[in-house]
Amino acid sequence: MLRWFGYIVLTLAVIGAAAYYWLIVDGSGPSGAAYAIDMNEVRTLANTAQGDKPSEIRMERIAAFKMPFTAMVAGESWKEVDVPVYSFQVNFPSAAAIVIDAGIDGVQAEAEKNPTFDAAAYARMQTAMITAGNIVITHEHPDHIGGITAAPSLTQILPQVRLTKEQVDHPEKMFGLKFPDGALKDYTPLTYEKYHALSAGVVLIKAPGHTPGSQMVFVQLTDGREYLFLGDIAWRFESVERVRTRARFVSWWFLGEDRDAVMNELAELKRIHDAEPNLIMVPGHDIDHMAKLAAKNAFAGTFK
Numbered sequence: 001m002l003r004w005f006g007y008i009v010l011t012l013a014v015i016g017a018a019a020y021y022w023l024i025v026d027g028s029g030p031s032g033a034a035y036a037i038d039m040n041e042v043r044t045l046a047n048t049a050q051g052d053k054p055s056e057i058r059m060e061r062i063a064a065f066k067m068p069f070t071a072m073v074a075g076e077s078w079k080e081v082d083v084p085v086y087s088f089q090v091n092f093p094s095a096a097a098i099v100i101d102a103g104i105d106g107v108q109a110e111a112e113k114n115p116t117f118d119a120a121a122y123a124r125m126q127t128a129m130i131t132a133g134n135i136v137i138t139h140e141h142p143d144h145i146g147g148i149t150a151a152p153s154l155t156q157i158l159p160q161v162r163l164t165k166e167q168v169d170h171p172e173k174m175f176g177l178k179f180p181d182g183a184l185k186d187y188t189p190l191t192y193e194k195y196h197a198l199s200a201g202v203v204l205i206k207a208p209g210h211t212p213g214s215q216m217v218f219v220q221l222t223d224g225r226e227y228l229f230l231g232d233i234a235w236r237f238e239s240v241e242r243v244r245t246r247a248r249f250v251s252w253w254f255l256g257e258d259r260d261a262v263m264n265e266l267a268e269l270k271r272i273h274d275a276e277p278n279l280i281m282v283p284g285h286d287i288d289h290m291a292k293l294a295a296k297n298a299f300a301g302t303f304k
């Protein structure tokens with residue numbers, strides 16, 4: 001009897017360990033050539049669009065949450081790490097700016113766990129969106145679209161907002177956020193296949209997986225520096241360097257994302273990073289990588 005009890009406990013322990021490994025630790029998945037970016041084509045598009053290229057990129061940290069490291073990159077520790085929420089302003093010598101990602105507003109931030117919300121940064125971003133020529137989001141999650149749905153001047157900024165068809169078609173990915181009634185009634189979303197030149201030097205790259213409407217943003221400045229905004233394909237840069245994504249538990253339970261698609265994209269980003277280490281990759285929520293980029297003066301300061 002005692003022996004059978006021992007077997008049952010052992011079996012449960014093995015199942016528990018396997019489940020723990022599968023749901024929390026394992027960051028593996030397919031890493032084939034199922035997703036590819038043709039950087040030559042992206043650069044050609046960036047250089048054939050009309051007008052001056054951008055001259056600088058500015059950034060705001062709108063808020064910060066906390067999350068266990070292993071939730072962000074499977075297999076890391078349970079240590080809580082900061083999860084900052086950013087917005088970026090791409091500035092041109094003469095043309096109107098492009099805003100990439102609009103963060104989250106204070107009311108939404110309060111509903112989350114342990115947020116720090118920077119009201120001044122949020123206000124600068126809202127002001128910048130009014131005069132921007134284009135406003136794009138890397139995907140339709142609340143911490144990227146929230147500053148648009150809650151914008152005090154929504155009717156003024158909406159003509160500049162380039163939501164893609166996939167982003168508009170998946171409001172369930174806004175996890176409860178809503179545009180004011182009728183706000184999108186006459187809205188024409190952006191449709192494109194693989195790449196779209198938003199302006200000289202700025203190209204959108206479709207990358208569904210984390211959400212159906214996920215896209216990356218390539219930026220080439222007048223001084224030759226190049227950036228690739230990854231959105232939340234990678235929350236942390238370790239996901240690119242190690243081709244490891246979020247814990248399955250997070251991908252499936254919280255996000256409902258296409259994890260295999262994300263893994264294929266990470267494999268391609270790793271290939272590009274190895275081939276072109278000078279291309280500045282900007283992950284969605286990586287406080288340590290952003291500090292390294294700031295030390296290299298990748299960003300010109302807060303919004304102007």
Ligand SMILES: [Zn+2]
Nearest residue numbers: 141143232284
């Ligand atoms: Zn995010």
